[in-house]
Amino acid sequence: MSGSRxxxxxxALIRNDEGEVLLVRKRGTTVFMQPGGKYEPxxxxxxxxxxxxxxxxGIVAHPDELVHLGYFEADAANEAGHTVEAEVxxxxxxxxxxxxxxxxxxxxxxxxxxxxxxxxxxxxxRIFPLIAR
Numbered sequence: 250m251s252g253s254r255x256x257x258x259x260x261a262l263i264r265n266d267e268g269e270v271l272l273v274r275k276r277g278t279t280v281f282m283q284p285g286g287k288y289e290p291x292x293x294x295x296x297x298x299x300x301x302x303x304x305x306x307g308i309v310a311h312p313d314e315l316v317h318l319g320y321f322e323a324d325a326a327n328e329a330g331h332t333v334e335a336e337v338x339x340x341x342x343x344x345x346x347x348x349x350x351x352x353x354x355x356x357x358x359x360x361x362x363x364x365x366x367x368x369x370x371x372x373x374x375r376i377f378p379l380i381a382r
Contacts, residue, residue, distance in 0.1 A: 254331045259298040260285035262318060262339040262376055269357035270377070272368065273305065276351045280326040281358070282369035283337070283376060284308075294336040302340075306355070307347045315340055318379055326369035333371055 260283035263271040272281035286301040288294075295312035302308040315338040325331035348355050358366065360377060 254328075256287070256325055256328065256331050256333045258285055258287055258333055258335045259294045259301070260335045260337050260371065260376070261298055261302060261315075262337060262379070263342055264339075264380075265357055267357075267359070269359050270372075270380070271346065272356050272358050272366075272372065273348065273352045274354040274356075275327075276353045278327045278353075280367045280369050281354075281356060281372075282326055283335075283372055284355075285335070295338070298336075298338055298340075305348070305350045305352045307345070307349055308340075308342055310340055310342070318376070321371060321375035323369070323371040323375050326371070333369075335371055335375075337376055 262283060271284060273284050274281045284302055284306055285298055288297045295315050299310050299312055302310055318337045318339055320336055322332055322334050325333045346355060
């Protein structure tokens with residue numbers, strides 16, 4: 250991954266009671282990914298994630314509710330020649346989730362159906378292996 254441009258993000262692993270994983274597809278893209286996004290100046294990772302989840306999905310969360318899973322790198326899903334560096338957190342939510350802002354679509358994916366949709370390398374290679382099936 251050396252020589253590529255770096256995109257720093259924060260991302261969430263959110264699962265429902267059936268064990269499905271929440272994934273989003275941003276406007277103008279074809280690949281699903283973990284909810285989250287880029288930092289704004291001065292934000293910590295938890296602050297950025299809470300803001301992004303609210304803006305993009307209407308999820309109201311508090312930084313104290315986030316469980317840090319780690320720091321991961323992978324090829325960017327939608328920007329050729331770029332690497333994504335992500336702080337990843339898990340979060341339990343209740344209530345509806347609605348695609349807002351630049352989110353065109355959301356899905357709850359059963360990992361046994363992973364071959365049925367295009368999913369970002371960060372999710373497939375780094376985050377999903379953390380989940381005990």
